[in-house]
Amino acid sequence: MADISSDASSTAIDVRPLARRPMLEISGVSKSFGATQVLCDVSLSVAPGEVVVVIGPSGSGKTTLLRCINLLEDYEEGTITVDGAPIGYRRRGSERIRMSERDIAAARATIGMVFQSFNLFPHMTVLRNIAAAPVRVKGAPRETAEARARELLAMVGLSDKAAEHPARLSGGQQQRVAIARALAMDPKIMLFDEVTSALDPELVGEVLAAMQQLAQGGMTMVVVTHEMSFARDIADRIVFIDGGVIVEQGKPDEILFAPRTNRVRAFLKRYNDRYRI
C-alpha cells in the first residue's frame, strides 16, 4: 500500500508542503452497522488531481466508504482529512473528538458528492438547483451564483435546460445537473457513487464524458463504478475493495489485466462473464 503518511495521530491541520500533502487522506477508518462490520481499518491517500476508481463486489462497502468521507455515515474509528483539514473527527493526542455540526457542514461544503439516484431538488429549476447552495451556504450574491451556474450548465452541455424542473429531464441530463450542482461549491474533491447505474444504457456516455472532462481539468476524484472500460480510461489508480478491506490497488492495467490476488481475478471474471456480449 503506497501510504506515505504513517502519522495517524496528526492533529488539526496538516502542515506538510502542498505538493506532498494528499488531497484526501483516510486513515484507519472502521465502520459497523450494528453487529456487521462494513469497513475494517481502511486507509487510502489520494493526491491532488488524482483520480481513484473504487471497484468491488456489491455489498463490499464502497458506498459506505464514500459516505464516510463527507460524514453522511458516522464511523467508529479512524480519521479523514481533506486538503489537510479534518472532516468529522479531529485527534487530540490519543483522543478522537467529533467536530461541531457547524464545522462538519463547512467541511462538507468542500466535498462534492454525486449520488446514484441524482437527488436533485424537485421543486427548483435546474438553475436554482445549482445556485442554491452557493447562495444559501456560502452567501454568494444570487447574480454571481446564477452566472456561475450557467457556466457550469454550459460545461455539461445543458445550457438550454436552465429554466426546466428536474422532472422534465432525462436521467442522464439530471445526473449532469447533479454534477454541476456539486461543482458550483468549488469543491476540492469530487465523490461519485455509481452515478451511471440508474441510467438507461444510451444515457451513460454523456455522464461519463462530463466526468472525463472534469478529470482532465485536474479535479481530484474518487469514483465508484462498474464501468470497467471507463475505469481504465479515467483512473490514475484502481482500488479493489472486498468485505470492507482494500484488497489490492494499483495502476488500471495492473489491476484489470494482471491482478495479484485471486479475489480480484474472481471478481473480474464474474464481471466479464456477465457483461460479455
Place this chain on the structure above:
Amino acid sequence: MPFDLNFLARLLPALLEGAEVTVELAVLTIAICLVWGFVVALAQATRGPLGWLAGGYIQIVRNTPLLIQMYLVYFGFSMGGFGLSGFASGLLALCMQNGGYVAEIYRGGLQSVSPRQYEAGRALGMRRWTLYTTVVLPQVIARIIPPMTNQSISIIKDTSQVAAIAVMEIMKISEVWVETSANTYDVFLGAALIYLALTSAASLAGRLCERRFTFAQ
C-alpha cells in the same frame, strides 16, 4: 316553492352578520392550526415522552366528537370558575381537534420528502435551518396544499357546531330565525348558500396556492 322576497331581504343581512362571526372563527382556527399543527407534528417526530404525548393528543382529539369537545371546554371552564365565552370555547375546541388533523397532514408532508433529499442538502454543506428552509419545507408545502384546503373547508363547516354553545354565527342565527318565522326551508337554504360561498372561496384560495407552490413531480 315560492320564495318570499321580502323575507329574504330581511334574512340576508342577518345571515351575513352571522357569516362575519363564522369567517372570524374559521380564519382564526385555520391560522392557529397551521402553527399549532406544525408544532405537534414536530413534537410527534421526536422520540420519547414528547413524541408519545403528541401522539396521544392526536388520537384523543381525532377520535371524539367535536361537539363533545366544545361542551367539555365550555362547561369545564365555567365549572373551573373562570367562564370562557362561547366564541373562545368554540375556537379552542376547533383548534384542538383540527390541530390534530393538521399535524397529521404535516406529518404526511414531512414523510413524503425522501431521506435522499436531506442527504443531498447536507452533502452541499447545508445546516439544519438552511436545509429545512431551502430543501424540505418548500416540498412539504407543495404537497400539503390540497389536504390543507380540504381541512380548511371542513373547518368552515365545523364552525356551525358552535351554535350549540350560543355563538351567533350563521347556524345559530338561522335557528333563531326558524323559531320566529314559518319559513324554515328558506332560512336553511339561505344558510347553506352562504356556507357554499365561503367554502368555494376557500377552495379557490387553495387552487391559487397550488398554482403558486406546486411543481412537476
